[in-house]
Amino acid sequence: MTRDSESGGDGLSGNVFHGPAPFQLGDRNVQINHIHQAPPQRRPLVLAGAAVTTREELAAAVRGDWTAARRQFFEGVATTGAPSDGWLSLLTWLHELDGLTADDLTAQIELIDHRLRDDALPADLKLLHLLGWLDPAGEAVWRGTVVSPESLSEALRIGRLRDSGPERELYRDLCAGGLLDALAGFTVLSALRGIQQTWDEVWDSWRQLAARVPDLPPEAREWAGSGARGLLLAALLPYSESRAWVRAGCESVAPPPPGEIEWYDWLRARDGGSDTPVGWLVRADFTAFAAAQAEQLRRQAAVDRQNQRMSTMLDATSALRERQWADYERRRLSPIARLEAAVRAALWLGAWGAATIPVAWIVWGWARPDIAVTLSWHLLALTLAAYAGCLPRVMRLGAAYQPPLRRVREWAERARADRGSVRRGLIRAGIVVGFVLIFGVLHHDVGVIVTTVLLAPLLAVAFHFARIGALHDWADDHQERLRDHRSRRAGSGGVPQSIARGVRSPSARVRADAYQAYLRQFTGLDHGGQDEADRENGRR
Incomplete structure (x- = not known):
């Protein structure tokens, strides 16, 4: 001094x-x-090539390159398990910040010790907590995307229903937990404080309730354990955007009447009311499930009623056909009908016998009238043998035996148009001519006794073939009716088997034909008419 x-x-x-x-x-x-x-000179923190010295500058750098910040601060762990250089530099930089208030220091200690040092916390959430402490008044950015009340609402409205897209990613991150608490650190989203815990509690309560719902459809039960979580959060968010679409969703679907869907009534009685998150959920998502199930049940009931009406109609039609078949059988097998059938057989075979006798006179009458007479009796005997052989069958057919006595011309025209029929007719004519020639020669050479003896086997053959039905029985209409009747009996609900097979055909044309045939089941029930079109309709 x-x-x-x-x-x-x-x-x-x-x-x-x-x-x-x-x-x-x-x-x-x-x-x-x-x-x-002079105060010591602090080193700036370098992120993505930019040097930052203040909280605001680091916050802007994080918002500008989220991936780089996450990789540098929280993912660069050394192979030895030691903290990364990026984490250590961030920690040093945070401790050297000046101008911090007492509240800032308290929040910094909470951030570092309970968030950034938490190994169980994902790197993205750590970075979001850091950003919320650095610049709480700025925009909330999650993985490079700005998060706002509007984007949260869209994530809950769209993301829960989609398989991909930014809304789906944000929705998935919200459901993973912890994101709401980190977002609540920003002033613009401060109303989210405590919502995460409330959401988890409501979700647990809902899952316990959903597990007890009786007869809940599988798709609704699956949604109750996954997609329903988003609507519960939308009902809890303190933002008008989310409440608006939840309310619109509730108003867009009309609930089924009480008593129609039991599980829905059970939920409505236990959801806590329309002003609760579970109440919103039940009146939105699960009202849609209940309305869809009610509509399906109504459609099924309509189909069942239609099927019942069709079944009743088919039963009535089947009963009517059975009565008509019984009437037809009674008329066909009456004594008068059988007598008329025997007369028709005699006239038809007699006409053929009369047509063969002139052949004997044409071949032998001009030279040996005696041989022509004998052969005429032989041809008559063959005709009678055939008549005797077919008579039992004719009696069994009764009125169904209808040779073309009145339709000879029509029958002849059809036979002429059929090449097979013409060929068979020529063969039969050749047999008659051959018989006349052979037996005429035998009669001339060996006498009448031998030819008569040789005629006996031919009579047996004619009788046998007529008996087994080798000759035309002229009951085609009856056989077709019988097949139709048996097929309808064997079919489902009185529907012929051909129609039942047709409706299952892969061909659209076959199915259409089967449908037309099915409609014809209710028409042309009376087989008693003589008009050909009526008979054809009845056969169908």
Whole structure:
């Protein structure tokens, strides 16, 4: 210290310290001041090639390159398990920040010790917590995308229904947990504080309730354990955007009448009311499930009623056909019908016998009338043998035996148009001519007795062939009716098997024909008409 020459007194002036105030020491004035030193120079934090020194600058860098910040601060772990250089540099930089208030320091300690050092917390959530502490008044950014009340609402409205897209990704991250708490650190989303815990509690309560719902459809039960979580959060969010679409969803679907869907009524009685998140969920998503199930049940009931009406109609039609078949059989097998059938057989075979006798006179009559007479009796005997053989079958057919006595011309035209029929007719004519020639020669050479003996086997053959039905029985219409009747009996609900097979055909044309045939099941029930079109319709 040196004496103060300017004061002219005993005051002392030592090393000058910059202090808050001078003090008196005896008769000396002494002033102590702090030694003036320059503050230490802090190193800036480098992120994505940019040097940052303030909280706001680091927040802007994180928002600009989220991936780089996450990789540098929280993913660069050394192979030895030691903290990465990026994490250590961030921690040092945070500790060297100046100008922090007491609240900032408290929040910083909470951030570092309980968020950034938490190994169970994903790197993205750590970065979001860091961003919320650095610049809580700025935009909330999650993985490079700005999060707002509107984007949260869209994620819950769209993301829960889609398999991909940004809304789906945000919705999936919300359901993973922890994101709402981190977003609540931003001023613009501060209303989210406590929503995560409430959401988890409501979700657990809902899952317990959904597990007890009786007869809940499988698709609704699956949705109750997954997609329903998003609507519960939308009902809890304190934003008008989410409430608006939840309300619109509730109003867009009309609930089924009480008593129609039991599980829905059970839920409505236990959802806590329309002003609760579970109540919103039941009146939105599960009202849609219930309405869809009610509509399906109504359609099925309509189909069942239609099927019942069709079954009743088919039963009535089947009963009517059975009665008509019984009437037809009674008329066909009546004594008068059988007598008429025997007469028709005699006339038809007699006409054929009369047609063969002139052949004997044409071949032998001009030279040996006696041979022509004998052969005429032989042809008559063959005709009678055939008649005797077919008579039992004719009696069994009754009225169904309908040779073309009145339609000879029509039958002849059809036979002439059929090449097979013409060929068979020529063969039969050749047999008659051959018989006349052979037996005429035998009669001339060996006498009438031998030819008569040789005729006996031919009579047996004619009788046998007529008996087994080798001759045309002229009951085609009856046989077709019988096949139709048996097929309809064997079919499902009185529908012929041919129609039942047709409706299952891969061919659209076959199915259409089967449908037309099915409609014809209700028409042309009476087989008693003589008109050909009516008979054809009845056969169908």
